[in-house]
Amino acid sequence: MQRVAVLGATGSIGASALDVLTRHPDRLRASVLAAGSQVDALLALCRTYRPAHAVIADEALYVRLRDGLQEAGLPTQAHAGMPALDTLAGSDACDTVVAAIVGAAGLSSTLAAARAGKRLLLANKESLVLAGELLMAAAREGGATIIPIDSEHNAIFQCLAGCNDTATLSRITLTASGGPFRGRSRDELAQVTPAQAVAHPKWSMGPKISVDSATLMNKGLEVIEAHHLFGVPSERIRVLVHPQSLVHSIVDFIDGSSLAQLGLPDMRTALAVGLGWPQRIESGVGALDLLSEGGRLEFEAPDLDAFPSLALAFRALEAGGTAPAVLNAANETAVSAFLQGRIGFLSIPDIVTATLNTVPMQPADSLDTLLAADVRARALASALIDSPASAHKLART
Numbered sequence: 001m002q003r004v005a006v007l008g009a010t011g012s013i014g015a016s017a018l019d020v021l022t023r024h025p026d027r028l029r030a031s032v033l034a035a036g037s038q039v040d041a042l043l044a045l046c047r048t049y050r051p052a053h054a055v056i057a058d059e060a061l062y063v064r065l066r067d068g069l070q071e072a073g074l075p076t077q078a079h080a081g082m083p084a085l086d087t088l089a090g091s092d093a094c095d096t097v098v099a100a101i102v103g104a105a106g107l108s109s110t111l112a113a114a115r116a117g118k119r120l121l122l123a124n125k126e127s128l129v130l131a132g133e134l135l136m137a138a139a140r141e142g143g144a145t146i147i148p149i150d151s152e153h154n155a156i157f158q159c160l161a162g163c164n165d166t167a168t169l170s171r172i173t174l175t176a177s178g179g180p181f182r183g184r185s186r187d188e189l190a191q192v193t194p195a196q197a198v199a200h201p202k203w204s205m206g207p208k209i210s211v212d213s214a215t216l217m218n219k220g221l222e223v224i225e226a227h228h229l230f231g232v233p234s235e236r237i238r239v240l241v242h243p244q245s246l247v248h249s250i251v252d253f254i255d256g257s258s259l260a261q262l263g264l265p266d267m268r269t270a271l272a273v274g275l276g277w278p279q280r281i282e283s284g285v286g287a288l289d290l291l292s293e294g295g296r297l298e299f300e301a302p303d304l305d306a307f308p309s310l311a312l313a314f315r316a317l318e319a320g321g322t323a324p325a326v327l328n329a330a331n332e333t334a335v336s337a338f339l340q341g342r343i344g345f346l347s348i349p350d351i352v353t354a355t356l357n358t359v360p361m362q363p364a365d366s367l368d369t370l371l372a373a374d375v376r377a378r379a380l381a382s383a384l385i386d387s388p389a390s391a392h393k394l395a396r397t
């Protein structure tokens with residue numbers, strides 16, 4: 001029996017992970033469920049899955065969680081706070097950790113799982129962007145197996161199965177749906193609303209990654225993610241817009257072979273790969289029928305004028321050091337402000353550019369350095385949110 005900790009259980013990836021778990025009661029069991037602040041949703045999941053442990057990151061909600069578990073007569077032990085989350089992620093309570101917390105908030109529990117040598121189903125791409133070298137080193141030293149839970153990287157992981165020499169890999173092509181605003185010019189993006197930005201044409205996801213998909217920052221974060229996961233330099237990673245979202249990524253090898261992974265856009269496939277690997281297990285996702293999907297697979301270059309965030313991420317990866325951490329922190333801050341209706345859509349890349357232009361880059365020699373860069377970038381981005389004109393000006397310096 002594989003005991004699985006689902007961190008971010010109340011989110012979109014959390015729900016997909018639990019859906020796959022439920023299909024395999026003979027081999028998979030949810031032993032730890034964790035959420036940020038949605039205590040009622042977490043309690044509802046505990047009633048269904050009866051985990052050994054439940055964690056709410058927001059400590060103010062501990063009593064509600066504990067009492068709710070007691071009232072339901074559940075054997076589940078209640079915990080609160082990030083340190084408790086980190087301890088459980090690295091403990092004997094689980095063999096596998098689904099890292100599905102959104103944002104940099106997921107870093108410490110992801111690192112704890114890596115250090116403890118867990119099977120790490122890594123959806124929390126921000127932790128790789130913020131501290132990719134450290135996280136990959138922690139996984140190597142701890143003996144953890146990382147299985148990416150991002151459709152593109154999961155596709156590459158599958159294409160690389162049986163290939164233990166990544167020097168034979170000549171290029172990675174990450175596919176992108178193009179998001180809800182594909183085909184619009186920069187000017188046409190000025191007035192788009194949060195509701196329009198989160199209405200993704202192909203994937204149903206949490207609000208933050210949906211906005212990132214609309215700006216193409218999601219693909220930028222994925223370029224950095226691919227660099228760390230597969231050890232490929234930025235010049236050998238490219239992005240192609242593929243509106244059908246059926247080809248999840250392509251790997252070119254030095255012998256002229258290109259391998260791609262295809263499937264319907266449903267994250268349960270990636271989660272089933274992660275939970276069952278090296279075996280294939282049922283995910284609940286149907287087989288792809290290219291004819292009924294329209295019989296067409298199209299590819300086009302991304303529009304970097306309308307969606308400058310993708311180029312910004314390449315710039316941060318090439319600069320190295322703390323630059324990706326600064327990019328990520330500024331982006332999280334700007335996206336949150338956009339979702340709250342405090343800034344317009346085009347201010348997101350302005351704020352990220354201005355922050356990257358202003359916060360000095362340092363070598364990423366320790367976690368403390370990276371976290372200090374994260375804090376500094378968030379402070380500057382927050383100040384720029386209150387002054388979009390300065391953000392616009394600083395972005396052009």
Ligand code: NAD
Pocket residue numbers: 007008009010011012013014034035036037038057099100101102103105123124125126149150151203204205206207208209267
């Ligand atoms: P979501 O917003 O639906 O869910 C986020 C989860 O994180 C929730 O359970 C929430 O309670 C929890 N959380 C938030 N802040 C927390 C904190 N401080 N401490 C503990 N828990 C906290 O997000 P999502 O769409 O499921 O995405 C989760 C991660 O997976 C992101 O990093 C995203 O980029 C990545 N991802 C998602 C998809 C997708 O299809 N949704 C695809 C690829 C990668």
Ligand code: MG
Pocket residue numbers: 150151152222
């Ligand atoms: Mg993806």
